[in-house]
Amino acid sequence: MKNIIFLIVLVFNGLLSFSQDDENPVLWSNEVNKISDTEYELVFTGRIYEGWHVYSQHTAEGGSLPSEFKFGTAGQDYELIGETRESETITEYSDVFEVDETFFKEKAVFTQRIRLLNPDVRQIDVNLWYQVCKEVCIPAEKDFAFSLDGGAIVTENKSVDERSKALGASLTLDLKNKELLRATEVGSSKSKSGLWTIFGLGFLGGLIALLTPCVFPMIPLTVSFFTKQSQKKSKGIANALLYGFFIILIYFLLSIPFHLFDSIDSQILNTIATNIWLNLFLFLIFVFFAFSFFGYYELTLPSSWANAMDSASNKVGGALGIFFMAITLAIVSFSCTGPILGGLLGSTTLAEGDVATNLSAGMLGFGLALALPFALFALFPAWLHSLPKSGGWMTTVKVVLGFLELALAFKFLSNADLVGNWGIFKREIFLGIWVVLFLLLTLYLFGVFRFPHDGPKQKLTPIRRGVAVVSAIFSLYLILGLFNVSNLKLLSGFPPPDFYSVQTSESDCPLGIDCFKDFEEGLSYAKQVNKPILLDFTGWACVNCRRMEEKVWSEPNIYSVLKEDYVLISLYVDDRKELPESEQFNFEFDSGRVKSIKTIGQKWGTFQTINFSAASQPYYVVLTPDLEILNMAVQYTDKDTYRNWLTEGLKNFEQSKKAIAKAPQL
Secondary structure (H helix, E strand, O other): OOOOOOOOEEOOEEEEEEEOOOOOOOOEEEEEEEOOEEEEEEEEEEOOOOOEEEOOOOOOOOOOOOOOEOOEEEEEOOOEOOOOEEEEOOEEEEOOOOEEEEEEOOOOEOOOOEEEEEOOOEEEEEEEEEEEEEOOOOEEEEEEEEEEEOOOOOOOOOOHHHHHHHHHHHHOOOEOOOOOOHHOEEEOOOOOOOOOHHHHHHHHHHHHHHHOOOOOHHHHHHHHHHHHOOOHHHHHHHHHHHHHHHHHHHHHHHHHHHHHOOOOHHHHHHHHOOOOOOHEEEEEHHHHHHHHHHHOOOOOOOOHHHHHHHHHHHOOOOOHHHHHOOOHHHOOOOHHHHHHHHHHHHHHHHOOHHHHHHHHHHHHHHHHHHHHHHHHHOOHHHHHHHHHOHHHHHHHHHHHHHHHHHHHHHHHHHHHHHHOOOOOOOOOHHHHHHHHHHHHHHHHHOOOOOOOOOOOOOOOOOOEEEHHHHHHHHHHHOOOOOHOOOOOOOOOOOOOOOOOOOOOOOOOOOOHOOEOOOHHHHHHHHHHOOOOEEEEOOOOOOOOHHHHHHHHOOOHHHHHHHHHHHEEEEEEEEOOOOOOOHHOOEEEOOOOEEEEEEEEHHHHHHHHHHOOOOOOOOOEEOOOOEEOOOOOOEOOOHHHHHHHHHHHHHHHHHHHHHHHHHOOOO
């Protein structure tokens, strides 16, 4: 169950209460279809108001929260057959969260098949938590009851006793100067430059693939074939250009299934960032790729495929024949391009946004780089004489790629450890492994050791020495980060976060800043030291929260202000730990709706919603120990905006203290 429970929403220019009972942008209905005496299909249908949308169960990590079903007595009275299916969804890029979000418009339909384990069951109760969004996002819940025999629905009334009322009242703050929250600063959103980054990575991967022994020798052979086989020079050039175009087309077409088929599109691939088993699988795959580059075995597609394509190109001729020639190149070069394409796929899953779109951009870049020399050398055949000769340097390229594949593999292992909360693959261990990998690469490039497919030992070339020096410098950079001499900003977001460390304190506060995880404790301390409060609504799985901490909070002139001038209270709205039984209660909203508060995240999510009319994270508020809001709230933003915001908050706090000092004492 998600932890943010109900809603107060910013509508037009004022803060208005918003409840499911009064005005809901989604009208829900449900029905049950009997399949057999023991099997039923539960159908949930939501009619969504124009302009609003509801998020899928499979929307991307780091954006708005996905819909989530809780089937009351599943596993006891009945079992679920397969996953909850969805009707057609829409996927669009979010500038705020920088991810591709998947959602429904106009209508959302979910279906779930069940099989009865207890034949006496006559009613199925299901809870749905979801977000419905327009300019703002509203967290909401809906309880469904399905009568299997057509009988009356039995409703369980939750009681709100005096104890629950007292605990619920403690969540409501008597905020002063609350009107400042109406001018919430969303922060600077970034453009879709991520696609160009992925395209650039693909292009770089294609350039590297050109230097491998599977591709490089093909360039002069293929260009010579086109120029010599054609009666006219212009015809040969045209054929070579067409050959290059088909190479680009083929690699782009490889990304099309990720758009078309539900089994491998972004709805599933986007879960890689948080799925333990998929991350472990990718770790093993990339290790396998790496050792193929080290020369211990060869990755090849069936030779019959290449023979069939080559035969087809000879029989067909013309443009279609050239197309089959391009396919032949893709097949025979797979042993070198396959692992690079695997690395490209891995990069797209680690990047923000829709995996399928990112992959298409990367494949276009890869294909373009691979096709470029065939077109250029056809236009300027004299350049062929300036090409370096094939040799051992191409083997060196493959080994370097092998080390890079290994480094990427451990990123996926780190993801699995973080999501599983195993506490094994801490930041220092991750960086230590990378240090070892790049030191080994440095030693290899300097000729200290060799791999099975290396040729006779030769004198080191200046380029090889230069790459070895770069690898050594990067190793030193990692070592400085390992011992906290450098903050590794160039790798921000790639290694585990700073607070996920073998030296982490029990509080798990980011960047070593003293923080409180409970509002009352933090408020009490702020009163003692008479400092303003920085209220930080965050989440353990919040990508943008980590970015703010690593890229913005780490700035020296921001870090010092946070550490010395503010009392930091970090409230995690996705904390699934259960509250002590004595602190669990039922919360009653103004609409009369009652919700059970059982986890820490539910408590702080409700706290954020009822006091600040917000449900997204990160969400920052500065206020005095007397609960006077000092500045507008901000969310994900840039370092300059955030620094100015903190400074303005301190200035307003000093003015507030002076005003209190001048006020007549009663």
